[in-house]
Amino acid sequence: MASVAELRAAVDAALQQVTEGQAAIQAAREKLGEAQQSLAAALDGSANDAVGAAHASLSQADQQLEECFGATLLAVEQAQTYTATL
Amino acid sequence: MSLLQELGAQLRATSDELPTGLVTVAMERLRTATELLNWVRQTSVDPIGVPQLGNATEHAEHAAAALRLTQDAIAAYLAALGLAADAGTPPDQDWKAGLEKKDKQDEPAPAPGQEEQQPPPEQLGPWWRERVEKLTGEAPPPPQANGAPPERTADTAELLRRVAAGVRSGDRARLGRDLHGVNAATGLGLSAVTPPVLRRLAGDLLGHEPGPDDLQRLRGAAGGRVKSLLPGTPPATLDTLLARICRTPPAEQAPAHPADSAVTASVLTGVLLARLGRDPATLDPGAPEPLRPRGVDA
Numbered sequence: 001m002a003s004v005a006e007l008r009a010a011v012d013a014a015l016q017q018v019t020e021g022q023a024a025i026q027a028a029r030e031k032l033g034e035a036q037q038s039l040a041a042a043l044d045g046s047a048n049d050a051v052g053a054a055h056a057s058l059s060q061a062d063q064q065l066e067e068c069f070g071a072t073l074l075a076v077e078q079a080q081t082y083t084a085t086l
Numbered sequence: 087m088s089l090l091q092e093l094g095a096q097l098r099a100t101s102d103e104l105p106t107g108l109v110t111v112a113m114e115r116l117r118t119a120t121e122l123l124n125w126v127r128q129t130s131v132d133p134i135g136v137p138q139l140g141n142a143t144e145h146a147e148h149a150a151a152a153l154r155l156t157q158d159a160i161a162a163y164l165a166a167l168g169l170a171a172d173a174g175t176p177p178d179q180d181w182k183a184g185l186e187k188k189d190k191q192d193e194p195a196p197a198p199g200q201e202e203q204q205p206p207p208e209q210l211g212p213w214w215r216e217r218v219e220k221l222t223g224e225a226p227p228p229p230q231a232n233g234a235p236p237e238r239t240a241d242t243a244e245l246l247r248r249v250a251a252g253v254r255s256g257d258r259a260r261l262g263r264d265l266h267g268v269n270a271a272t273g274l275g276l277s278a279v280t281p282p283v284l285r286r287l288a289g290d291l292l293g294h295e296p297g298p299d300d301l302q303r304l305r306g307a308a309g310g311r312v313k314s315l316l317p318g319t320p321p322a323t324l325d326t327l328l329a330r331i332c333r334t335p336p337a338e339q340a341p342a343h344p345a346d347s348a349v350t351a352s353v354l355t356g357v358l359l360a361r362l363g364r365d366p367a368t369l370d371p372g373a374p375e376p377l378r379p380r381g382v383d384a
Contacts, residue, residue: 001144002129002213005209006210006213007126008131008209009209009210010123010126010213011123011134012209013122013210013271013274014118014119014123016271017115017116017118017119017122017274017278018116018139019110020111020115020278021115021116021119021142021244022112024108024109024112024115025108025109025112025146027105028105028108028109030227031103031104031105033229035100035103035104038100039097039100042093042096042097042100046163047127048163048166048356049165050159050160050162050166051163051383053155053162054156054163054178055157057152057155057159058156059151060148060152061150061152061156064145064146064152065109065145065146065149067141067145067268068143068145068146071139071141071142071145072116072142075136075142076135077134078132078133078134078135079123079135081314082126082132082134082135085132
């Protein structure tokens, strides 16, 4: 049977992992922004289907990362609420 | 260089620099957090953020898939321009992304007045060491005679290399010492850094990307050695790790102790490295990319 201190410490350890995950998400979004700019500059005026697909999937990746970050915020809030009740 | 070649080079660079490694790091951190919270959740009816973390992980997986589609689209465009053959495919570096040292400047600054304070004592230390003892069968080393705290590795990537070295030498006592010699946060971090490394090593061993059909072969190649070094590891833990490598759904089971997955994954990494005849130093992100064999008889 785990003690309250252990439960609290395990949640803290999990939140540390989430924080590191959030940092990676933010860094990934910055890189995505740079990639979007670079593609837009290089492929300006192209009507090729593959170019359209590249733009669309980059934009989708960014949106997914944004939603991912939002979900982690909710998770952190719930976990903190839980530890406050311990 | 012609204008067309210049455009091709620029597009290849953009494709290579897409943050696939960072997204993988994020996914694995979130999975490790979920594993820890699932363990806590066994004592509570509170969801403790687990469903939200599940959503977050799913979004990260979709983002990773979208990045792969972007790379495919750029490759298709390059092919349409007749430039594809010029490209030397760069080695896949994503598997090392989680092993990179964290940049000090990315760490939050300590609060004013706390710069010189010692970190608080670790609450999970006994919890971690108790589980390491159960898994390895090796008791924690006795405290030093002078009462000084033991020197601890605080870097998960360094711990992984040490574990791999212990596996290579087949020295279970050394393995136990290295695992006991870290705090829980460093040890649990093994869960987050090992998945892409395991998949890459398994792929190198098999000679192709691991799939569901490779499960038995990998189990045969690594299972016995893992079991001999970790006599206390539940069989389901290794099966789950191998299933993840092979991208096949693991069998349903109760949430495992978070340390089980972390420790077993690190030993499995060492076993696969040894099967490939590679030195643990090849896990250093700065080490040259190992040559990918055509397939080793596993």
